[in-house]
Amino acid sequence: MQKKNAVSKNPTNVSVREKVEEKLKTSEERFRLLSEAAEEGIAIHDNGVIVEANEALARMFGYELSEMIGMNAESISTPESFKMIREHIFTEYDKPYEGIGVRKDGSTFVCSLVGKPYKYKNRILRVAVLRDITERKNAEKSLRESEERYRLLTDNVTDAIFTTDMNFNYTYASPSAYNIVGYTTDEFITLRVEQLVEPETLSWFAEMFAEELEIENRADRDLKRSRVLEYQHVRKDGSKVWVETKLTFLRNENNAAIGMLGIVRDITTRKQTEEKLLFEGQRFRALAEQSSDIIIVVNQELAVTYENPAIERILGFKAEERMGVNVFDLLHPDDLKSVTAAYHELFSNINTPVQRSEIRLRHQDGSWRIFEAVASNLVQDNVVGAVIVNLRDITERKNAEAELLQEQQFSKLLLNNLPGIFCLCTYPENRLVLWNRQIETLLGFNTEEIKGHLATDWVAPESLETVLKAIEAVMRKGQDSMEISLIAKDGHPIPFFVTGVRFEIRSLSYFIVIGTDITERRESEKLLKKSEAQYRLLADHMKDQIWIMDLNLATTYISPSVEKLLGYNLEQIKQLSLDKILTVQSLQAAMDFFSTEMSKALAAPPTYLLTRSLELEFICKDGRILWIECAFSFIRDENGKPLSILGEGRNITERKQMEDSLKKSEENFRHSLDDSPLGVRISTAIGETIYANRAILDIYGYDSIEELKETSLKDRYTPESYAEFQIRKEKRLRGEPGPSEYEVSIVRKDGEIRHLHVLRKEIFWSGKKLSQVIYQDITLRRQAEKKLNDILENLRQSIKTTIQVLGTASEARDPYTAGHQKRVANLARAIATEMKLPHDKIEAIRMAGAIHDIGKIS
Structure with missing residues (x-):
């Protein structure tokens, strides 16, 4: 009955499997279409070896897609990035991180990676998605540089810059404001405008602000307009300073005024100069008359209105003769263009700076003299009235x-x-x-x-x-x-x-x-200070242990995490020798390390990286023993010379305890396998033996596992069993599940054939997915079954002969009935055969007909 049910269920199982396979094919096709359409690079890998990838990934690294398949992540990433990738694979890290990719042409780029594990056909693979973020990184760098330039500009500009809200509350002031009003930036932004100007000036501000607000209500207002004011600021010490302030509205995205931007310039000197101008004007003529340089005053028509007596001594012309003549009368033709431009600039702009140049003037005797010319404009009521020129003879x-x-x-x-x-x-x-x-x-x-x-x-x-x-x-x-x-x-x-x-x-x-x-030096000093501060902040707050030793292994710094872990502070550790904080075995390991690895690193170039780490047992202040994984590197100066040793530690006590427990568990498991009466073998997918217990060797008749490994599988199986093994192996290599229970026939070392019942199961062995195969020798059972079958067959033949004899007797007694019954029995057997009934049932029908005939004899 059980066999019949199994037969009836089989079509349903086939239908379900076909649906699953069809669904799997549809899912794979959908994944392929999605991966090919994605802009990100997608790779499916097995422990870093790429088994599938999309075109976007191939383009990203400059390879053909066919070249990418089978590549290891190590060949398309920098060593540092590959180390990180490998750690993330082993730890099943599934958060985004950044790495450096290496293209086919050797160039590198920054990429963002994220990987997740998934199970595919009984294999644990990882899907990695990569995005090229080089442009984003460059943009971030440019933004930081732009912000730094802006900050340097505002912090170092001579003029003061400030912003206020619409209620005249200061919201920002540049550091240069201190030079003008004597307040620091923090003090300045707490002040109100009325604290920095006289009441009359504040009223003037209010009037102009009202005018500007009225202009703001106009539709045709100039959004970029500004107003320049001159007034006196009251400094922190009570003194006053003349300033020139250029004010502009700050606007939001709707162009509504939300505050003001002011640029303030100290014009105290200029104002004092203006106040002294009258006095200086009186003194000017007296000084000019005595000057050894030629001094000329020119009006807007470029006519000479004054020239001091020095012109006669230097160029031979009388000053009286020069009144009213064109200032360019004595100028060399080649200098005319530049000098004309300078005069135009001086007369057209009251804020034009002093103009300096070298010009040539003709002497009365026809020779040319070279002069250093300094020209500036004379301004009255915001109008340039004249230009004064100082000429110094520099011919010699x-x-x-x-x-x-x-x-x-x-x-x-x-x-x-x-x-x-x-x-x-x-x-x-x-x-x-x-x-x-x-x-x-x-x-x-x-x-x-x-x-x-x-x-x-x-x-x-x-x-x-x-x-x-x-x-x-x-x-x-x-x-x-x-x-x-x-x-x-x-x-x-x-x-x-x-x-x-x-x-x-x-x-x-x-x-x-x-x-x-020395810009780079200054920047390096700033970066060094910032880096040192950040490093100390990082070291003081990280969970891992950080310490610094000099080249004589004397400790000079420990992070707070060291003190918290071991219980010693820096001063206590300085007084302790290494044998007080390390166990005997760890002290010896540390001394061996420093005598070999560190001496090698000291002699190596600055680019040498010390990658080896140590696992050491530390003795805490309270007597506890902790395992710490230690790594060491050099802190070098700008010339690459080692200055001190940087130690980095991580508490791995729990990990070591787990490793010891796991080791003991594995030892117990192996002992149980070694003592098992059944044969146990650990093998790879292709049949390579990794482990075999004593019972396996006894079954095969070999003396050692090495001898077993050296004998090929083909020689250890009968031809039929070896062919069946090949079929099972091909299925496993394709990722298809093989039978978990089957029988094989083996050839022992002495040539004897033995029959084994096999149980197979996938397990993890030393961190790898392998097969555990258990063998039970059923040779004696097979022999007993064969003997039993032979006896049954002999018995069946005896019964058949007896029935035939009795049937003949029955036919002799009643030929008509016996023939009829025989035909009926044959018809019943034909129907049973057509119905595909088992052979034993068909034979039973034949037997029933014969017995029926025998019954008639009686």
């Missing part, structure tokens, strides 16, 4: 400079290739005579923009007085050095370490400046 100096330049052509070539800056300056004018290309490159000016300038023109205003004193020290002592900041063309300061040297030729005094850009 220029001739000397020309000779000097001719003599030093080789030196100039050399100087232009110096890594630092170089310039030659006149004294006491401090004017640049010669400079190398590095000045132009670093500061961003071209040759024409530098020509005629003073060496101090690019010094930060707050450092100008210090620099002037340093120049005097150079001329007095012959040499001096200092650190200064020069302002580049784009406005950002560049720090230099400069050395000045006195230089004289033909009774003329000069000084040479040689400087080195």
